[in-house]
Amino acid sequence: MFKLENQDGQARAGILSTNHGEVQTPIFMPVGTRGTIKSLTMDDMEELGAQIILGNTYHLYLRPGHELIEGQGGLHQFSTWKKPILTDSGGFQVFSLSQMNKVSEEGVLFQSHIDGSRHMLSPEKSMEIQRSLGSDIVMAFDECPALPATKETLRKSMELTLRWAKRCRDFSLGEGQKLFGIIQGGLFDDLRSECLERLEEMDFPGYALGGLSVGEKNEQMVEFCSRFVPKMNENKPRYLMGVGKPLDVLNGIKAGLDMFDCVLPSRNARNGQAFTKYGPINIKNERFKEDKDPLDPDCSCRVCSRYSRSYIRHLYNVGEYTAGQFLTYHNLWFYLQLSKDARSAILENQFDDYYRTFYKNYTSQRYN
Amino acid sequence: MFKLENQDGQARAGILSTNHGEVQTPIFMPVGTRGTIKSLTMDDMEELGAQIILGNTYHLYLRPGHELIEGQGGLHQFSTWKKPILTDSGGFQVFSLSQMNKVSEEGVLFQSHIDGSRHMLSPEKSMEIQRSLGSDIVMAFDECPALPATKETLRKSMELTLRWAKRCRDFSLGEGQKLFGIIQGGLFDDLRSECLERLEEMDFPGYALGGLSVGEKNEQMVEFCSRFVPKMNENKPRYLMGVGKPLDVLNGIKAGLDMFDCVLPSRNARNGQAFTKYGPINIKNERFKEDKDPLDPDCSCRVCSRYSRSYIRHLYNVGEYTAGQFLTYHNLWFYLQLSKDARSAILENQFDDYYRTFYKNYTSQRYN
Numbered sequence: 055m056f057k058l059e060n061q062d063g064q065a066r067a068g069i070l071s072t073n074h075g076e077v078q079t080p081i082f083m084p085v086g087t088r089g090t091i092k093s094l095t096m097d098d099m100e101e102l103g104a105q106i107i108l109g110n111t112y113h114l115y116l117r118p119g120h121e122l123i124e125g126q127g128g129l130h131q132f133s134t135w136k137k138p139i140l141t142d143s144g145g146f147q148v149f150s151l152s153q154m155n156k157v158s159e160e161g162v163l164f165q166s167h168i169d170g171s172r173h174m175l176s177p178e179k180s181m182e183i184q185r186s187l188g189s190d191i192v193m194a195f196d197e198c199p200a201l202p203a204t205k206e207t208l209r210k211s212m213e214l215t216l217r218w219a220k221r222c223r224d225f226s227l228g229e230g231q232k233l234f235g236i237i238q239g240g241l242f243d244d245l246r247s248e249c250l251e252r253l254e255e256m257d258f259p260g261y262a263l264g265g266l267s268v269g270e271k272n273e274q275m276v277e278f279c280s281r282f283v284p285k286m287n288e289n290k291p292r293y294l295m296g297v298g299k300p301l302d303v304l305n306g307i308k309a310g311l312d313m314f315d316c317v318l319p320s321r322n323a324r325n326g327q328a329f330t331k332y333g334p335i336n337i338k339n340e341r342f343k344e345d346k347d348p349l350d351p352d353c354s355c356r357v358c359s360r361y362s363r364s365y366i367r368h369l370y371n372v373g374e375y376t377a378g379q380f381l382t383y384h385n386l387w388f389y390l391q392l393s394k395d396a397r398s399a400i401l402e403n404q405f406d407d408y409y410r411t412f413y414k415n416y417t418s419q420r421y422n
Numbered sequence: 423m424f425k426l427e428n429q430d431g432q433a434r435a436g437i438l439s440t441n442h443g444e445v446q447t448p449i450f451m452p453v454g455t456r457g458t459i460k461s462l463t464m465d466d467m468e469e470l471g472a473q474i475i476l477g478n479t480y481h482l483y484l485r486p487g488h489e490l491i492e493g494q495g496g497l498h499q500f501s502t503w504k505k506p507i508l509t510d511s512g513g514f515q516v517f518s519l520s521q522m523n524k525v526s527e528e529g530v531l532f533q534s535h536i537d538g539s540r541h542m543l544s545p546e547k548s549m550e551i552q553r554s555l556g557s558d559i560v561m562a563f564d565e566c567p568a569l570p571a572t573k574e575t576l577r578k579s580m581e582l583t584l585r586w587a588k589r590c591r592d593f594s595l596g597e598g599q600k601l602f603g604i605i606q607g608g609l610f611d612d613l614r615s616e617c618l619e620r621l622e623e624m625d626f627p628g629y630a631l632g633g634l635s636v637g638e639k640n641e642q643m644v645e646f647c648s649r650f651v652p653k654m655n656e657n658k659p660r661y662l663m664g665v666g667k668p669l670d671v672l673n674g675i676k677a678g679l680d681m682f683d684c685v686l687p688s689r690n691a692r693n694g695q696a697f698t699k700y701g702p703i704n705i706k707n708e709r710f711k712e713d714k715d716p717l718d719p720d721c722s723c724r725v726c727s728r729y730s731r732s733y734i735r736h737l738y739n740v741g742e743y744t745a746g747q748f749l750t751y752h753n754l755w756f757y758l759q760l761s762k763d764a765r766s767a768i769l770e771n772q773f774d775d776y777y778r779t780f781y782k783n784y785t786s787q788r789y790n
Contacts, residue, residue, distance in 0.1 A: 090737055090744045097724065118711075118736040125712055126732055134728050343486075344493055356465065360502050364494055368486040369458055375743050376458045 055232055055259045056291045056312075060401050064284060064310035067400040070106075070291050072138040072190035073230040074130065077105045079291065079312040080396055082303060082389040083140060085320065088113045089123075089133045092320050093375070093382040096134045101356065102386055103394075106138040106190075108315050111183050112147030112175075116166055120186035128188030140315075141189035143180045143222075143236075145196050146264075146296070157197060159217075177218040181225035181233075189231065193262065193295075194222040196236040201269035208240040212249050223256050234260040234293060241270055241278050247285060254287060261286055262293040263311070272302070279309035286310075300329055300392060300416060307396045308409055319389050323381035326370055329388040332420035337381065342367045349380070355387035423600055423627045424659045424680075428769050432652060432678035435768040438474075438659050440506040440558035441598040442498065445473045447659065447680040448764055450671060450757040451508060453688065456481045457491075457501045460688050461743070461750040464502050469724065470754055471762075474506040474558075476683050479551050480515030480543075484534055488554035496556030508683075509557035511548045511590075511604075513564050514632075514664070525565060527585075545586040549593035549601075557599065561630065561663075562590040564604040569637035576608040580617050591624050602628040602661060605654075609638055609646050615653060622655060629654055630661040631679070640670070647677035654678075668697055668760060668784060675764045676777055687757050691749035694738055697756040700788035705749065710735045717748075723755035 056079075057069045070077040084091050084099065087110045091099055099107060109129050114120060126132040129139055145162070148155050152164035161176025180195035196215040199207060215238045222233060235258035239245030253261060263282075266275050279294070286292050293313035294306045303314045319329065326338045330350035335342070337349070348358035349366065357366075357380045370377035392412075399408035424447075425437045438445040452459050452467065455478045459467055467475060477497050482488060494500040497507055513530070516523050520532035529544025548563040564583040567575060583606045590601060603626035607613030621629060631650075634643050647662070654660050661681035662674045671682045687697065694706045698718035703710070705717070716726035717734065725734075725748045738745035760780075767776035 088737070088740050088742060089733070090742050093743055095744055095747060097728070113740075117740050118732075122712065122732070122736075126714065126730070132730075132733055132736075134733070344490065346494065360465070362494070362500075364486075364490075365457070365500055365502070368490075368500075369456070372456050372481075372485050374456060374458050375461055375746070376463055378743070379463060379747075 056289060058288060060403070061288075061310075062400045062403045062405040063308065064280070065307050065396070065400045065405045066288075066310055066312060067397050068291070068312060070138075070312070072106075072232065074136065074138045074190050077138055078397060080307045080393050080400075081105055081313055082393045083108050083313060083315040084386050084389075085110075085315055085317045086133070086135075087317075088117070089129065091382070091386070093324065093378045094386075098383060099135065102383065103390060104137070104386070106140060107135060109133075109139055109141045109187060109189060110147065111141050111144035111180060111187070112151065114187060115144065115173075115175075115183050116168055120183040124186035124188075128186070130188060138190040139187075140191035141184045141187050141193065142295075143193040143195040144175050144183070145180070146198050148175050149198055157214075159214075161195070161218075177221035178225055181222055181227060185228050185231065188228060191260065192227060192231050192233045194219045194233060194236050194258075196238060196264055198238070198265050198268065199240070201240055201265070203240060205240075205242055205245070208238070208242060208245055212238045212245055216249065216252050219253060220256060223258070232259045234258055234262050234291075236262045236264040236295070238265050240265060241274055243278075243282060246282055250285060258290075260291040260293060262295050264295050266294065267297045267302070275302070276305045276309075279306060279311065283310040300389065301413065303389065303392060304396070304409060304412055307393070307400075308405070314393070319385035320382045323385045324378045326377075326381065327385075328381055329385050330421060331415050332418050333416050333422065335421045337363060337367045337370050337377070349384050350388070353384065353387065353391075355384050357384045357387075424657060426656060428771070429656075430768045430771045430773040431676065432648070433675050433764070433768045433773045434656075434678055434680060435765050436659070436680060438506075438680070440474075440600065442504065442506045442558050445506055446765060448675045448761050448768075449473055449681055450761045451476050451681060451683040452754050452757075453478075453683055453685045454501070454503075455685075456485070457497065459750070459754070461692065461746045462754075466751060467503065470751065471758060472505070472754070474508060475503060477501075477507055477509045477555060477557060478515065479509050479512035479548060479555070480519065482555060483512065483541075483543075483551050484536055488551040492554035492556075496554070498556060506558040507555075508559035509552045509555050509561065510663075511561040511563040512543050512551070513548070514566050516543050517566055525582075527582075529563070529586075545589035546593055549590055549595060553596050553599065556596060559628070560595060560599050560601045562587045562601060562604050562626075564606060564632055566606070566633050566636065567608070569608055569633070571608060573608075573610055573613070576606070576610060576613055580606045580613055584617065584620050587621060588624060591626070600627045602626055602630050602659075604630045604632040604663070606633050608633060609642055611646075611650060614650055618654060626658075628659040628661060630663050632663050634662065635665045635670070643670070644673045644677075647674060647679065651678040668757070669781065671757065671760060672764070672777060672780055675761070675768075676773070682761070687753035688750045691753045692746045694745075694749065695753075696749055697753050698789060699783050700786050701784050701790065703789045705731060705735045705738050705745070717752050718756070721752065721755065721759075723752050725752045725755075
């Protein structure tokens with residue numbers, strides 16, 4: 055399912071083939087938690103040139119329910135998104151969102167954060183839901199412990215994750231659905247390597263790094279990825295789950311990772327943050343009150359081609375939701391442009407230059 | 423500024439010329455209270471084919487302030503809306519929204535609903551603000567008493583409105599800005615006629631009916647318009663302020679009115695209501711849970727061309743703002759289509775047929 059096109063240093067450019075078409079990597083995948091990217095429409099996502107989006111198993115299972123979505127023809131038809139979809143397993147959410155959760159060999163018993171109702175999410179249940187949703191890439195159900203954690207805790211958790219991975223592997227998914235294995239093991243290279251080896255024995259079509267950006271220092275994550283990623287099978291896609299800031303994505307690409315997702319560009323948008331070539335700005339800042347420039351003068355997105363910081367700041371300050379739309383749209387464009395530009399640089403063996411220039415500009419904070 | 427193209431019964435089709443181009447009437451004008459149509463962008467408004475939108479003097483005066491907008495080149499440049507804009511006088515809002523208001527000959531002393539700060543809005547101040555905003559059509563500052571009210575109260579109020587109208591008329595607006603006079607007088611034909619005559623002596627380029635849909639019965643308003651509107655100068659545009667439901671607009675057109683505005687299509691959208699050929703529906707309704715049809719199967723708007731009731735209902739129920747965007751977009755399309763179709767019918771002397779068919783379908787409530 056993955057064709058490696060070029061490698062420049064550790065950075066890679068490739069093509070991912072799915073039931074709903076190809077994805078050019080490296081790629082950032084916008085998060086469509088509950089069947090839409092927050093503040094935007096699927097028309098917007100097409101216009102933005104998004105190639106693949108995420109759906110959340112936990113959220114869609116609770117509302118509107120995976121049976122309803124299956125009855126509507128699956129998540130693609132329900133949401134009208136025609137390109138690839140990746141769904142997570144629900145594992146991360148039952149640990150981070152639910153009112154209560156209790157882990158057993160079978161799975162996780164949890165209480166809904168919406169109405170307190172009790173549910174069991176197991177490897178089989180997660181696969182069943184993701185089969186109903188009809189996503190192109192299905193994630194294995196794993197346990198995701200918060201860092202820092204002792205090596206013993208991490209080993210125990212990793213062993214459980216491996217047993218669960220096997221159960222996911224044995225489940226019969228829909229035609230063409232691809233199941234990714236998730237590598238756990240915290241920041242311990244030996245645990246991670248063992249986890250990777252044992253997952254590879256099960257022969258997944260792709261592998262993800264889970265349990266990062268969950269409490270450790272940013273440098274630790276960057277160093278770990280730089281060391282560990284080259285050990286991963288070079289002919290399979292490598293996905294860094296839930297990460298992160300623009301520089302995290304840039305560093306992930308440098309380490310040789312292919313796929314990224316994060317709520318940050320959309321969530322921070324709703325808090326007034328816009329990403330620019332010269333670092334993030336917050337539109338609430340008084341300095342933008344009469345600023346006729348676009349959010350990012352170096353950006354060519356629909357929002358930056360038309361609206362001023364002054365106007366968007368006003369809309370944000372009076373609570374008009376249109377401001378959230380503008381900021382989300384621009385931020386996703388920024389992330390998609392980052393993956394696109396990185397890919398071009400890799401294909402031209404210019405990734406080091408691209409990296410250095412991006413880094414230098416981004417950390418200059420010219421607008422702050 | 424107004425060219426009457428055809429009259430069919432009392433219904434009229436015409437062309438309104440402004441600083442920012444022509445408007446084909448009858449026309450519904452979407453309300454952009456604080457510099458944007460709630461939930462939508464100016465790109466959306468262009469796509470919808472809106473010809474003229476409203477801005478609110480009261481809201482824009484308080485935030486971000488008319489001086490700021492003037493410094494940004496006026497409301498057109500600030501909001502990026504290139505077609506005509508009509509601004510209200512702020513009169514209605516100081517009575518309906520402010521914490522406190524005290525009417526004197528000079529104007530209205532009021533307290534901001536945002537921070538309790540005290541401000542005086544007078545005819546001159548309203549004109550000054552609207553001049554700063556640079557709107558194409560400026561509304562005179564009037565007193566708008568709630569109905570029912572005694573004839574004595576209404577006469578007193580009308581006299582004040584006339585003295586204020588004179589002061590607005592004497593104020594020096596920007597080049598090409600057109601000031602509309604507002605006819606008050608409740609449901610008393612003699613008061614309304616007197617008000618109209620005395621305003622016509624001041625020779626405004628257009629006239630509005632104010633103080634309707636503010637407490638009286640719907641039939642009273644319809645009957646009043648049907649009786650009164652033919653008395654208005656046929657060579658000047660006639661604007662029914664703040665009205666109303668689709669059938670109110672239809673009846674207004676039948677009575678010979680040319681311009682309409684109302685927050686209803688956008689406000690009700692945010693409460694889950696969608697207008698359809700066969701009457702309004704509420705997307706929250708259980709019956710739409712698995713409904714694959716669009717909001718209105720007879721509609722060709724961007725939303726109805728793509729998204730199902732089931733999907734929009736899900737988004738609405740989980741609180742995704744995208745639902746509000748979809749419903750607002752569709753509802754404004756519905757209102758704009760209504761004015762467009764009515765105009766075509768009038769130009770073809772088929773308005774009676776159009777009216778009867780629309781009315782029959784709309785009141786059938788087929789989807790409820």
